[in-house]
Amino acid sequence: MNRILIDTNIYSNALRGQVDVVAVLRQVAHIGISAISIGELISGFQGGSKEQKNRRELALFLDSPRVQLYSIDNETAEFYSTILNQLRQNGTPIPTNDIWIAATAFQHGLPLYTLANHFSLVANLPRR
Numbered sequence: 001m002n003r004i005l006i007d008t009n010i011y012s013n014a015l016r017g018q019v020d021v022v023a024v025l026r027q028v029a030h031i032g033i034s035a036i037s038i039g040e041l042i043s044g045f046q047g048g049s050k051e052q053k054n055r056r057e058l059a060l061f062l063d064s065p066r067v068q069l070y071s072i073d074n075e076t077a078e079f080y081s082t083i084l085n086q087l088r089q090n091g092t093p094i095p096t097n098d099i100w101i102a103a104t105a106f107q108h109g110l111p112l113y114t115l116a117n118h119f120s121l122v123a124n125l126p127r128r
Helices: 008-015 019-027 035-046 051-063 074-090 096-108 117-121
Strands: 003-006 030-034 067-070
Touching: 003 008, 003 096, 008 019, 008 035, 008 051, 030 035, 030 096, 035 051, 035 067, 035 096, 051 067, 067 096, 074 096, 096 117
Parallel strands: 003 030, 030 067
Antiparallel strands: none
């Protein structure tokens, strides 16, 4: 697996040095991250005592040639609406931000690397 999209929890766990997460990230050539995850991270930074340090570390991560930031656009919104309607029909809601992250994975054809089990509720979402 040469390309992945990481969920917010993967970045956080890698920063904490979780061995298995770091090992996976070292093996892939392309690490995608959604603008939604960046928003979640910055929100967490603002609520903590190490905001500037965390922002610097995130900036270094984003500057890596292996990392690509994916923005949200109209095509992402189409994937989002499809996923949201599928989850509603199945009666299996998941957090809104995670629907956007899943939509980004679908849009760019990237398997999602996450530690959150509720992504299994998104039909046909490739996962690492």
